Amino acid sequence: MNQSPVEHFFLITGTTRGIGKALTAAALALPNSFVVSLSRAAPFLWDNRQNIRIDLNDTDRIGAAFKRIQMSRQQTNRLTHTVLINNAGVLDPIAPIGDCEDTLLAQNIRVNLTAPLILARHFFHFSRPFPGRKWIVNITSGASRAPYYGWSAYGAAKAGLDMATRAMAMEFSRIDATFTVCAVAPGTVDTAMQEKIRNCSVQQFEQVDKFLKLKDSGALASPEHAATALIRLMMNGRFKNGGRYDLRELKW
Numbered sequence: 001m002n003q004s005p006v007e008h009f010f011l012i013t014g015t016t017r018g019i020g021k022a023l024t025a026a027a028l029a030l031p032n033s034f035v036v037s038l039s040r041a042a043p044f045l046w047d048n049r050q051n052i053r054i055d056l057n058d059t060d061r062i063g064a065a066f067k068r069i070q071m072s073r074q075q076t077n078r079l080t081h082t083v084l085i086n087n088a089g090v091l092d093p094i095a096p097i098g099d100c101e102d103t104l105l106a107q108n109i110r111v112n113l114t115a116p117l118i119l120a121r122h123f124f125h126f127s128r129p130f131p132g133r134k135w136i137v138n139i140t141s142g143a144s145r146a147p148y149y150g151w152s153a154y155g156a157a158k159a160g161l162d163m164a165t166r167a168m169a170m171e172f173s174r175i176d177a178t179f180t181v182c183a184v185a186p187g188t189v190d191t192a193m194q195e196k197i198r199n200c201s202v203q204q205f206e207q208v209d210k211f212l213k214l215k216d217s218g219a220l221a222s223p224e225h226a227a228t229a230l231i232r233l234m235m236n237g238r239f240k241n242g243g244r245y246d247l248r249e250l251k252w
């Protein structure tokens with residue numbers, strides 16, 4: 001493994017595809033970066049890239065995952081940015097809540113809300129001894145603010161994540177002013193999640209037509225565009241502590 005000093009350390013969840021995969025590439029493009037992903041893919045470690053295998057449904061295993069991060073103490077001396085991006089997300093179950101399975105409802109809240117909170121808590125303790133600035137970026141959604149028929153668990157989890165962002169921003173920065181906690185909505189991005197939405201029946205998801213039209217009109221952003229915008233805006237200090245941002249509304 002590369003033992004040279006790290007300037008930009010990223011811990012990113014949900015990196016097997018979509019926005020998380022593009023965020024990993026954008027983070028790796030920064031000088032002297034080290035990117036650790038938490039995903040359900042096979043574990044690996046080479047050069048400045050590590051994957052730790054974890055199903056974020058197993059929230060009891062999150063703390064142990066931090067102990068597997070392969071960055072030596074000497075490598076952390078020159079850190080300028082230490083970043084957690086809570087990106088992994090799941091839409092299922094997509095249906096009016098009366099038709100949803102109990103297990104899927106519980107899993108949705110675990111992956112979209114419980115896991116990011118536990119990750120943020122461990123990241124706070126993990127990163128505090130490091131020099132430089134620390135960021136926790138929670139990936140939210142327009143569904144945190146407007147109810148969508150058929151997305152009750154997803155909308156509730158993202159609304160909870162927005163509120164948790166504001167609370168953690170107060171708490172962490174009061175203890176340590178080097179922390180910034182914010183929420184970022186990526187806009188409508190051309191990923192497997194959007195494909196899943198377009199494949200819904202109207203009975204499952206009333207607004208399916210709106211999403212079919214967005215795809216047909218070429219209105220979806222690419223994951224690479226969303227990821228590059230997010231990393232650039234963060235590095236340029238555009239995200240303030242406790243803020244909630246929509247990438248579509250920001251110039252970069």
Ligand SMILES: NC(=O)c1ccc[n+]([C@@H]2O[C@H](COP(=O)([O-])OP(=O)(O)OC[C@H]3O[C@@H](n4cnc5c(N)ncnc54)[C@H](OP(=O)(O)O)[C@@H]3O)[C@@H](O)[C@H]2O)c1
Pocket residue numbers: 013014015016017018019020038039040041054055056057086087088089090111139140141142185186187188189190191192193194
């Ligand atoms: N795409 C959009 O238009 C849009 C809009 C608003 C917000 N968002 C948010 O953006 C984030 C990324 O979405 P996306 O569009 O890139 O979705 P995606 O293509 O469906 O990718 C979701 C990622 O989350 C991972 N994941 C899901 N459940 C997991 C679990 N239990 N444990 C570990 N990893 C898990 C998936 O890994 P596996 O391969 O293992 O399933 C995958 O890497 C999500 O938080 C989503 O809510 C997306």
